[in-house]
Amino acid sequence: MILLSITENIHNWLFSVMPAGVASIVEMVLIAIVYLTVFAVAGLFLVLLERRVAAWFQLRIGPNRVGFQGLLQTMADAIKLLTKELTGTDRADKFLYNLAPYFVIISALMALAVIPFSKDFHAFDINIGLFFLIAISSIGVIGILLGGWSSNNKFAIIGAMRSGVQTISYELSVGLSLLTMVVITGTLQLSEIIEIQKSGWLIVQGHIPAIIAFMVFMISGTAETNRAPFDMVEAESELGAGFHTEYSGMKFAYFFLAEFINMFIIAAIAATVFFGGWLSPFGITESIPELGVFWFLIKTMVLVFLMMWFRWTFPRLRVDQLLTLEWKYLLPINLVNIVLMAVLVWLNLTIRW
Amino acid sequence: MTNLELQELIGNWEFNLEFSEEESQFLNIHVPAEHLHNFMFRFKSDPETQFDYLFCLSGVDWGEKLGVVYHLESTTKRHMAVVKVATEDRENPTFETVYDIWATSEFHEREVFDFFGITFSNHPNLKRLFLTEDWIGYPLRKDYEDETNMILY
Amino acid sequence: METEVVHTNFKSEEYFINMGPQHPATHGVLRLLLTIDGEIIKKVEPDLGYIHRSIEKMCERDSYQQIVHLTDRMDYLSANINNEAVCLAVENALQLEIPERVKVIRTIIGELTRISSHCLWWGVMGMDVGALTTYFYGFRDREMINDIMEETCGARLTMNYNVPGGLMLDIHPNFVKRVKEFVAHFKTKLPEYDRLLTGNVIFQKRTVGVGVLSKEDAISFGASGPVGRASGYSCDVRKHHPYSAYDKVTFTEALKTEGDTYARYLVRIQEMWESLSIIEQLIDVIPEGEHRVTTNAVIKLPKGEYYQKVETARGELGVYIISTGTKNPYRLKFRSPGFSNLSLLNHIAVGGKIGDLVATMATLDLVIPDIDR
Numbered sequence: 001m002i003l004l005s006i007t008e009n010i011h012n013w014l015f016s017v018m019p020a021g022v023a024s025i026v027e028m029v030l031i032a033i034v035y036l037t038v039f040a041v042a043g044l045f046l047v048l049l050e051r052r053v054a055a056w057f058q059l060r061i062g063p064n065r066v067g068f069q070g071l072l073q074t075m076a077d078a079i080k081l082l083t084k085e086l087t088g089t090d091r092a093d094k095f096l097y098n099l100a101p102y103f104v105i106i107s108a109l110m111a112l113a114v115i116p117f118s119k120d121f122h123a124f125d126i127n128i129g130l131f132f133l134i135a136i137s138s139i140g141v142i143g144i145l146l147g148g149w150s151s152n153n154k155f156a157i158i159g160a161m162r163s164g165v166q167t168i169s170y171e172l173s174v175g176l177s178l179l180t181m182v183v184i185t186g187t188l189q190l191s192e193i194i195e196i197q198k199s200g201w202l203i204v205q206g207h208i209p210a211i212i213a214f215m216v217f218m219i220s221g222t223a224e225t226n227r228a229p230f231d232m233v234e235a236e237s238e239l240g241a242g243f244h245t246e247y248s249g250m251k252f253a254y255f256f257l258a259e260f261i262n263m264f265i266i267a268a269i270a271a272t273v274f275f276g277g278w279l280s281p282f283g284i285t286e287s288i289p290e291l292g293v294f295w296f297l298i299k300t301m302v303l304v305f306l307m308m309w310f311r312w313t314f315p316r317l318r319v320d321q322l323l324t325l326e327w328k329y330l331l332p333i334n335l336v337n338i339v340l341m342a343v344l345v346w347l348n349l350t351i352r353w
Numbered sequence: 354m355t356n357l358e359l360q361e362l363i364g365n366w367e368f369n370l371e372f373s374e375e376e377s378q379f380l381n382i383h384v385p386a387e388h389l390h391n392f393m394f395r396f397k398s399d400p401e402t403q404f405d406y407l408f409c410l411s412g413v414d415w416g417e418k419l420g421v422v423y424h425l426e427s428t429t430k431r432h433m434a435v436v437k438v439a440t441e442d443r444e445n446p447t448f449e450t451v452y453d454i455w456a457t458s459e460f461h462e463r464e465v466f467d468f469f470g471i472t473f474s475n476h477p478n479l480k481r482l483f484l485t486e487d488w489i490g491y492p493l494r495k496d497y498e499d500e501t502n503m504i505l506y
Numbered sequence: 507m508e509t510e511v512v513h514t515n516f517k518s519e520e521y522f523i524n525m526g527p528q529h530p531a532t533h534g535v536l537r538l539l540l541t542i543d544g545e546i547i548k549k550v551e552p553d554l555g556y557i558h559r560s561i562e563k564m565c566e567r568d569s570y571q572q573i574v575h576l577t578d579r580m581d582y583l584s585a586n587i588n589n590e591a592v593c594l595a596v597e598n599a600l601q602l603e604i605p606e607r608v609k610v611i612r613t614i615i616g617e618l619t620r621i622s623s624h625c626l627w628w629g630v631m632g633m634d635v636g637a638l639t640t641y642f643y644g645f646r647d648r649e650m651i652n653d654i655m656e657e658t659c660g661a662r663l664t665m666n667y668n669v670p671g672g673l674m675l676d677i678h679p680n681f682v683k684r685v686k687e688f689v690a691h692f693k694t695k696l697p698e699y700d701r702l703l704t705g706n707v708i709f710q711k712r713t714v715g716v717g718v719l720s721k722e723d724a725i726s727f728g729a730s731g732p733v734g735r736a737s738g739y740s741c742d743v744r745k746h747h748p749y750s751a752y753d754k755v756t757f758t759e760a761l762k763t764e765g766d767t768y769a770r771y772l773v774r775i776q777e778m779w780e781s782l783s784i785i786e787q788l789i790d791v792i793p794e795g796e797h798r799v800t801t802n803a804v805i806k807l808p809k810g811e812y813y814q815k816v817e818t819a820r821g822e823l824g825v826y827i828i829s830t831g832t833k834n835p836y837r838l839k840f841r842s843p844g845f846s847n848l849s850l851l852n853h854i855a856v857g858g859k860i861g862d863l864v865a866t867m868a869t870l871d872l873v874i875p876d877i878d879r
């Protein structure tokens with residue numbers, strides 16, 4: 001309620017001191033700034049989390065010197081990257097080369113806007129929310145393709161082509177597995193999807209097909225963010241650094257941050273669609289709506305941890321095996337699963353309370 | 354098969370072979386350069402000898418002569434032998450390649466070419482292996498001198 | 507006719523890429539010139555010599571004691587076994603009677619070196635197929651061996667512990683205790699290696715049937731060590747030409763017949779078990795006695811030719827000495843295992859993907875200074 005009243009007060013104050021048009025623009029700018037901050041903090045925190053998790057898996061300690069438990073480590077790294085020289089190849093396509101990182105980072109940022117952090121902390125609640133997310137998340141690959149192609153480096157172009165192939169293929173599975181859940185909800189709007197889950201998280205409501213859809217979504221989501229075991233794009237033992245071989249300084253940091261934000265987004269979508277988003281388990285804290293953000297972040301972080309667990313345990317697939325997995329296994333499973341879910345909903349076999 | 358038996362066996366072959374001991378545990382077989390390839394081919398394929406494993410191929414500069422030493426082993430019969438071939442031509446030493454008999458000699462012969470300047474006819478890809486293409490001279494020859502880089506004893 | 511038109515319109519183009527000299531998968535300064543068509547490899551041409559130090563030429567000027575030092579720098583991961591090769595060659599030439607104690611200690615240290623080399627290989631193998639975590643597991647166990655080596659030899663990587671005539675120093679009083687500790691520790695950790703990587707479905711997909719080398723090709727290309735043995739070619743020098751104390755211990759030669767990357771992987775894992783068993787057989791029965799027989803300060807080998815082969819972690823290392831009776835060898839040639847193993851890379855990598863090449867190279871276990879010498 002405190003948060004809500006603060007935003008209400010700001011809203012009222014803005015509209016009282018300036019004309020309505022100007023006030024709404026200022027409001028949008030303020031919201032954008034808030035989201036940019038969230039974006040930056042989340043990115044930096046996730047990088048640190050990944051390093052600590054990796055260290056934990058690898059019998060190491062990880063960064064723990066800069067700030068409390070290394071909390072400022074990534075901040076220091078970001079400042080270091082800011083001060084670095086922006087190098088580039090000689091015969092690179094300069095315009096596209098410079099454009100590519102912005103494509104990647106802006107698409108990641110746009111996707112963040114529709115994610116409901118809690119009931120009130122939700123910037124852009126459109127009725128095609130899920131569709132918008134799927135659409136936006138596939139724009140990022142254009143940035144990777146541009147970056148790889150315009151760098152004028154053979155390793156980069158191999159990485160970029162792999163990325164194109166991979167993202168376009170796995171886009172299908174991401175979309176279809178979410179569509180399976182839409183069969184239950186009957187709506188694409190994220191706030192309504194969460195409302196429906198007040199009578200049971202969707203993974204419980206849809207039981208068997210929902211669990212299958214969740215597994216497919218996590219696999220293809222990991223693939224879509226180009227993370228191990230699907231990190232063909234970077235594949236450091238094969239391609240050096242893949243598509244961002246020729247990027248340095250802050251441009252490299254954009255690619256790097258976008259990867260982590262994308263991971264966060266995939267985990268957030270999964271938490272929202274399958275695990276009830278900001279709803280508390282069994283409604284235990286329903287009377288305190290402020291805790292919504294807390295529950296949402298807990299669920300997301302568990303899923304993020306799951307993705308990190310994949311990354312630090314599995315070897316990398318080969319590029320043809322990656323495509324085999326998608327086209328020969330995930331896609332048929334998904335199509336059958338949708339039919340199964342439709343039958344389930346038709347016969348009213350979902351579990352609700 | 355002992356060295357003596359081996360010597361008796363291949364002594365009858367029509368390649369003008371010579372044998373020596375040289376304080377070594379192996380039988381040393383000296384082959385005239387013109388018979389090298391034919392001899393090697395028979396040495397590998399003859400059911401009595403079956404030397405199918407070339408485990409070492411070294412170039413040697415014996416002062417006047419330049420040559421190549423082949424260390425051979427049979428993986429079925431487990432006997433070993435050393436084949437030596439030499440030439441007095443220091444300007445343009447040439448032997449036939451044994452690449453088609455033992456595939457490993459492709460790299461080993463390139464190494465010998467690199468350091469001794471011995472060319473191998475019919476070799477598929479004979480060029481410098483370790484040194485740069487524009488290197489002058491052949492460093493492992495005894496008469497090689499490099500005033501700037503060599504530390505003499 | 508129509509398919510032909512389509513074919514000419516969308517002609518695939520072969521292109522070159524340079525893998526290395528600085529590349530994460532080449533484990534050193536090896537440069538591979540790849541001709542690739544999309545992802546498929548058409549030709550691999552290694553370009554060597556980036557760290558060639560001309561050890562063979564230096565040997566012609568050095569005394570035999572000095573040569574031992576140079577061998578550390580060839581295959582630095584099995585430094586002790588390299589030392590042993592030269593020492594054995596010199597001792598055989600001089601017909602020195604080496605004390606049993608020396609032979610047993612050399613064997614134990616050799617097997618420890620082999621385990622440490624395979625630990626590093628296992629870590630790097632995982633890293634090359636994308637599982638970074640293995641690297642740290644491998645290094646954790648390797649560290650214990652390095653500590654043992656440090657205590658006894660005074661160095662961790664280039665130990666330089668063998669000298670012609672025996673060992674430089676006697677073993678440290680803690681040596682036996684710590685080796686036993688290590689053996690007990692590593693026996694619990696090796697199954698962990700299997701759980702982490704061997705049984706992984708993705709890992710098996712990446713390695714089974716990749717880079718197949720037939721037995722005939724293995725012999726023809728002079729493959730040795732785990733590479734040859736994975737193809738069913740029994741080439742263990744320790745079995746066929748035993749040296750030091752290998753004739754006193756029982757061990758099985760790890761043999762597989764598939765010849766693919768996975769077989770090479772399994773052979774190395776099994777070799778670690780065998781090495782542990784060899785160490786266990788010997789660690790309690792180190793005989794008392796001298797750790798060194800005195801030789802002349804200036805060693806002059808009798809005129810003649812000497813050849814000694816040993817089994818390093820990578821395969822068969824040969825030392826070929828031509829002596830004219832002076833204090834320096836007239837010619838000294840090292841037959842390094844990596845050199846022959848590299849020569850077959852083109853043969854087994856063609857037709858695979860870039861990812862396959864990396865996995866294949868990882869199981870060839872190349873150490874570049876060993877190849878460049």
